Amino acid sequence: MKSEILYPGAFPMVRVELAAGEHIKAESGAMVASSPTVDIESKMEGGFLGALSRKLLTGEKFFFQTLRASRGPGEVLLAPTVPGEIVIMELDGVNEYLVQKDGFLAGAESVSIESKMQSLSRGLMGGEGFFILRISGKGTLILNSFGAIHKIELKPDQEYIVDNSHLVAWSATTSYNIEKAASGWVASFTSGEGFVCRFRGPGVVYIQSRNPGSFGNWIRQFIPVSE
Amino acid sequence: MTEFHPNALCFGHEFPASGAPCLVHVEDHGLTIAFAHDTAESRSEAVSFSDLTVSAGGQDHDQLVLKWTGPQGERTLYLKNPDVIRTFRQAAPDHLTAPLERAAERVRQVRHRRRMVWSAVGGIVLAFVLGLWFGADLLVELAVARIPVEWEQKLGESAYKDFLAQQDIVKEGIARSAVEEITHRLTAQIPNNPYKFEVTVVKSDVVNAFALPGGYIVVFTGLMKKADSGEEVAGVMGHELNHVLQRHGLERIVKQLGLVAVVSIVLGDQQGLVGLAKQLGVELLTLKFGREQETEADLTGLQLLYRAKIDPSGMISFFQRLSEKDEGRMEWLSTHPMSQGRADRLKAELAAMPKLSPAPFTFEWAKVRESLGASLLTGK
Ligand SMILES: [Zn+2]
Numbered sequence: 001m002k003s004e005i006l007y008p009g010a011f012p013m014v015r016v017e018l019a020a021g022e023h024i025k026a027e028s029g030a031m032v033a034s035s036p037t038v039d040i041e042s043k044m045e046g047g048f049l050g051a052l053s054r055k056l057l058t059g060e061k062f063f064f065q066t067l068r069a070s071r072g073p074g075e076v077l078l079a080p081t082v083p084g085e086i087v088i089m090e091l092d093g094v095n096e097y098l099v100q101k102d103g104f105l106a107g108a109e110s111v112s113i114e115s116k117m118q119s120l121s122r123g124l125m126g127g128e129g130f131f132i133l134r135i136s137g138k139g140t141l142i143l144n145s146f147g148a149i150h151k152i153e154l155k156p157d158q159e160y161i162v163d164n165s166h167l168v169a170w171s172a173t174t175s176y177n178i179e180k181a182a183s184g185w186v187a188s189f190t191s192g193e194g195f196v197c198r199f200r201g202p203g204v205v206y207i208q209s210r211n212p213g214s215f216g217n218w219i220r221q222f223i224p225v226s227e
Numbered sequence: 228m229t230e231f232h233p234n235a236l237c238f239g240h241e242f243p244a245s246g247a248p249c250l251v252h253v254e255d256h257g258l259t260i261a262f263a264h265d266t267a268e269s270r271s272e273a274v275s276f277s278d279l280t281v282s283a284g285g286q287d288h289d290q291l292v293l294k295w296t297g298p299q300g301e302r303t304l305y306l307k308n309p310d311v312i313r314t315f316r317q318a319a320p321d322h323l324t325a326p327l328e329r330a331a332e333r334v335r336q337v338r339h340r341r342r343m344v345w346s347a348v349g350g351i352v353l354a355f356v357l358g359l360w361f362g363a364d365l366l367v368e369l370a371v372a373r374i375p376v377e378w379e380q381k382l383g384e385s386a387y388k389d390f391l392a393q394q395d396i397v398k399e400g401i402a403r404s405a406v407e408e409i410t411h412r413l414t415a416q417i418p419n420n421p422y423k424f425e426v427t428v429v430k431s432d433v434v435n436a437f438a439l440p441g442g443y444i445v446v447f448t449g450l451m452k453k454a455d456s457g458e459e460v461a462g463v464m465g466h467e468l469n470h471v472l473q474r475h476g477l478e479r480i481v482k483q484l485g486l487v488a489v490v491s492i493v494l495g496d497q498q499g500l501v502g503l504a505k506q507l508g509v510e511l512l513t514l515k516f517g518r519e520q521e522t523e524a525d526l527t528g529l530q531l532l533y534r535a536k537i538d539p540s541g542m543i544s545f546f547q548r549l550s551e552k553d554e555g556r557m558e559w560l561s562t563h564p565m566s567q568g569r570a571d572r573l574k575a576e577l578a579a580m581p582k583l584s585p586a587p588f589t590f591e592w593a594k595v596r597e598s599l600g601a602s603l604l605t606g607k
Contacts (some may be wrong), residue, residue, distance in 0.1 A: 094233045094246075095245055095246065095248070098286060156238050172285055172286045172290075173236060173238075173246060173286075174285070175284060202246060203245060
C-alpha cells in the first residue's frame with residue numbers, strides 16, 4: 001500500500017495504491033473514485049452492536065467501508081467531506097492514537113480501530129462525544145482536519161491547553177484533563193462552553209485550525225429562515 | 228537480521244515527540260533498551276534498577292512510566308505491554324515495590340472510578356425503567372436483599388458506638404442479667420440467625436428501646452421501669468429483634484436515601500452506603516418504622532415469644548399501655564408508630580395458636596425494678 005496526497009491545501013485528496021488482494025478501511029463516503037479492480041464492502045467493524053453503538057454515539061456517518069483490490073492491483077481516490085488538510089502517518093506498532101470521530105479518513109488493514117468509551121466528564125464536556133476511536137497497530141493511518149492541521153509536540157510533563165473542538169488526534173502516552181476555562185480564557189478561546197483540555201506530555205497532539213461548530217454557527221446566519 | 232518488534236516507547240531530547248519505538252529487556256540488574264536503526268547493528272542503552280523512578284501515565288493511567296537520567300540525558304519510558312510489565316514487577320528490587328504498588332493502585336482506581344460512573348449512569352437508566360415497571364417498593368426490596376449482613380453490621384455498629392459513647396450504661400446487676408436472659412431465650416429460637424445480637428441497657432428515663440441494623444439493640448431503663456413483668460420486656464425485645472431480622476432499618480434507610488442508594492447498591496457499591504448515610508444525615512437512632520413494618524415485627528415477635536415459651540400476653544398488655552398517650556410514653560410511639568387495633572390483632576393471632584405452657588424466667592421482676600430505683604407505688 002502506497003499513499004500520496006494530491007492538491008495539498010484546503011481541498012486535498014489522497015491516492016492509495018493497493019496491491020492485488022490488499023484492502024483499506026475508509027470512512028464511509030470517503031471514496032471519490034477507484035480502479036475497476038477495487039470492490040467496496042460495507043463492513044460493520046466490530047460486529048453489529050459495535051457498528052450500532054458507533055452509529056448512535058459517534059455520529060451516524062460512522063460506518064467503515066472496506067475497499068479491496070480483489071480483482072488485481074488498483075488505486076482509490078479518497079477525500080474528506082469538509083475542506084481541510086489530510087495527513088498520512090505511519091504507525092510503528094507501539095504508538096497508539098486517540099482520534100476524534102471526524103478525524104479518521106482511512107487506515108491500512110493492519111491498523112486496528114476500536115471505539116473507546118471516554119470518562120463521563122470528558123464525554124460530557126469534551127465535545128468529542130462519549131466515544132472516540134483508539135487506533136493502534138502497524139501501517140498507514142490517514143487523518144483529516146477541518147482547516148489546516150497543526151502538530152503540537154510535548155516533552156515529558158510539558159503541558160499545553162487546547163480548545164476541545166479543535167482536537168483531531170493525540171498520542172496515548174499523553175494525558176489530559178478537561179478544565180473550565182478561566183474567565184479570561186473564554187474570550188481567547190472560541191469554545192462556547194468555555195471548556196478546554198489541559199494536555200500533558202510526552203507525545204503529540206494534532207489540532208485543526210478551524211472549529212466546525214463555530215463555523216456552523218457562522219454560516220447559519222446566512223441561511224434564509226423560511227416562514 | 229530479524230525483524231524489529233518494539234514493545235515500548237522511549238522519550239528523550241533527541242527522539243521524536245511521539246517517542247522512539249524500542250525493545251525493552253528486563254535483566255537481573257536492570258533494563259536494556261534497544262532502538263531500531265537504519266543500519267544493520269542496532270543501538271542500545273542500559274539502565275540499572277537503582278536509577279529508576281516509577282509512576283503510572285498515559286490516557287487511562289494504565290501505562291507504566293519509568294524515568295531516569297542516563298549518559299544521554301533524561302529518559303522517559305512508556306510500557307504498556309502486560310508481559311513486559313509483569314516481568315519488570317517480578318525482577319524489580321525492593322525499593323521499587325512501593326512505587327509499583329502505588330502505580331498499580333492508581334490504575335485500579337481510575338478503572339474502578341470509570342466503571343462506577345458508567346455503571347451508575349446505566350443503573351440510573353435501568354432503575355428508572357424498573358421503577359416505572361415494578362414500582363419503587365420492589366426496587367427497595369431488591370436493593371436491601373443485596374446488602375450483605377456485614378455491611379449492615381458496619382452501618383449499625385458505627386451508630387451504636389457513637390450513641391453509647393454518650394450514655395450511662397448499666398454494666399452489671401440483676402437488671403443487666405435479666406435482659407441477658409431474655410435475649411438468650413429469644414435468640415436461641417431464631418433458626419439460621421445471621422446476626423450476633425448485642426443488647427445494651429442504658430440508664431435513662433426514656434420509655435423506649437431501639438434496634439439498629441445489624442443486630443444492635445438498646446433498652447432504656449425507663450422502659451424497664453414501666454414494665455410489670457419480664458414477659459412485657461420480652462415482648463418489646465421480640466419486637467425489636469424482628470425489626471433487625473426483617474431488615475426494617477435498612478429498608479427505611481434505602482427508602483430515605485432514595486434512588487441514588489438503590490442504584491449504588493444494586494450495582495454493587497455497598498461501601499458507598501455507609502458514607503452516603505452519614506452524608507445525608509440520616510439519623511439511624513430516630514429512624515421511624517412504617518406501620519407495615521410494625522405489624523410485621525409484632526406478628527413475628529409474637530411467634531418468637533411463643534417458640535421461646537414466653538407468655539405473649541405480657542407483650543400485648545404492655546403494647547396496649549404504651550400506646551396510651553400519656554407523657555413519658557411518647558418516645559415509644561415516636562419510633563414505633565401504633566396502628567388502630569394493634570393489640571386486637573395480636574390477641575386474635577394468639578387465640579389462633581395452640582395453648583402454650585410458658586416457662587418462667589429465673590429472675591424476680593420486682594427485684595429487677597427495685598434495682599433500677601423504680602418506686603413500688605407507681606408500678607402501673
Ligand atoms: Zn417497632
